[in-house]
Amino acid sequence: MFRLAEYVPYLLNRAGARIAGSFSAELAAHGISLQAWRVLAALLDATALRMGDLGRLTSIDVSTLTRIVDGMEAQGLVKRRRGPDDARSVWVEPSARGRALGRRIVPEALRYESIALEGFSADEAAQLRSLLVRVFANMDRLGGVRARPRRKAG
Amino acid sequence: MFRLAEYVPYLLNRAGARIAGSFSAELAAHGISLQAWRVLAALLDATALRMGDLGRLTSIDVSTLTRIVDGMEAQGLVKRRRGPDDARSVWVEPSARGRALGRRIVPEALRYESIALEGFSADEAAQLRSLLVRVFANMDRLGGVRARPRRKAG
DNA sequence: TATTGTTATACTCTATAACTATA
DNA sequence: TATAGTTATAGAGTATAACAATA
Numbered sequence: 001m002f003r004l005a006e007y008v009p010y011l012l013n014r015a016g017a018r019i020a021g022s023f024s025a026e027l028a029a030h031g032i033s034l035q036a037w038r039v040l041a042a043l044l045d046a047t048a049l050r051m052g053d054l055g056r057l058t059s060i061d062v063s064t065l066t067r068i069v070d071g072m073e074a075q076g077l078v079k080r081r082r083g084p085d086d087a088r089s090v091w092v093e094p095s096a097r098g099r100a101l102g103r104r105i106v107p108e109a110l111r112y113e114s115i116a117l118e119g120f121s122a123d124e125a126a127q128l129r130s131l132l133v134r135v136f137a138n139m140d141r142l143g144g145v146r147a148r149p150r151r152k153a154g
Numbered sequence: 155m156f157r158l159a160e161y162v163p164y165l166l167n168r169a170g171a172r173i174a175g176s177f178s179a180e181l182a183a184h185g186i187s188l189q190a191w192r193v194l195a196a197l198l199d200a201t202a203l204r205m206g207d208l209g210r211l212t213s214i215d216v217s218t219l220t221r222i223v224d225g226m227e228a229q230g231l232v233k234r235r236r237g238p239d240d241a242r243s244v245w246v247e248p249s250a251r252g253r254a255l256g257r258r259i260v261p262e263a264l265r266y267e268s269i270a271l272e273g274f275s276a277d278e279a280a281q282l283r284s285l286l287v288r289v290f291a292n293m294d295r296l297g298g299v300r301a302r303p304r305r306k307a308g
Numbered sequence: 309t310a311t312t313g314t315t316a317t318a319c320t321c322t323a324t325a326a327c328t329a330t331a
Numbered sequence: 332t333a334t335a336g337t338t339a340t341a342g343a344g345t346a347t348a349a350c351a352a353t354a
Contacts, residue, residue, distance in 0.1 A: 038164070045156075059171075063315080133165065
């Protein structure tokens with residue numbers, strides 16, 4: 001007997017999709033997508049990050065990230081810069097406006113987390129967080145974000 | 155300071171997406187999508203379910219579900235039937251082939267769950283499951299799967 | 309020859325709206 | 332007028348492949 005309602009991958013996927021959809025709708029008021037918000041969030045602690053690292057941090061494929069950063073650059077939220085050491089790499093840097101927007105969204109994001117964790121004790125919340133980090137690491141080993149042998153197989 | 159790597163909605167969404175993507179690729183060998191598998195899984199315990207209930211059980215919007223069931227019907231995995239009591243409702247019933255395929259996939263699905271939970275004790279796994287069920291319920295209250303005032307707003 | 313990022317494309321998922329037929 | 336399901340469509344998100352520039 002198989003119970004979908006107790007199956008961890010299903011619960012992860014559906015809970016994740018639900019909260020993402022709902023938060024996306026709220027972010028629309030700020031004129032950015034959920035993915036753009038993740039980019040901003042990743043940049044809040046850093047002065048600048050390379051596209052590749054940004055992709056790993058946000059779990060966004062670089063090819064997708066390119067277009068997201070295109071949009072954010074057009075909005076004046078980030079700036080691209082070529083690295084002096086390695087001219088292939090591109091550094092993404094938040095603008096003052098980008099930083100300000102990111103910081104303004106943080107409390108809203110935290111409110112969403114507290115909706116997801118409504119009725120949880122502090123202990124339970126911490127427990128869930130640490131269990132999720134471990135699941136995430138397990139899934140990370142499985143592949144994902146493209147392990148790049150990008151050449152055609154044949 | 156905001157740490158994306160410890161933010162529950164992010165972890166949920168990314169872990170969920172990762173495992174879904176990976177499992178989808180494996181399901182392709184059986185000729186069905188992840189969503190179709192969920193439909194099969196939901197039907198394994200039932201003789202038949204209405205479209206609406208099926209949508210709620212699998213968290214798939216009915217409009218999406220229609221097309222998924224179209225495909226499954228063409229593959230001979232399920233059969234649609236009109237309800238005698240209420241001629242508006244449509245009952246979806248798994249075929250023998252559909253049931254067999256569903257049952258064949260169950261162990262693979264469980265293997266994926268155990269990949270996600272690698273290194274977890276039985277206690278920790280149970281804990282995560284129950285915490286996720288609660289998160290899922292919290293998100294459910296938030297809206298989702300369309301609360302239908304489907305009429306145009308203006 | 310390998311790596312970084314970009315572009316193009318195709319496929320899935322999701323959300324919305326308008327429609328049919330029943331109730 | 333409300334409900335069950337269908338159809339059409341548009342928007343994200345994701346993955347793949349081919350490419351340019353650089354190492």
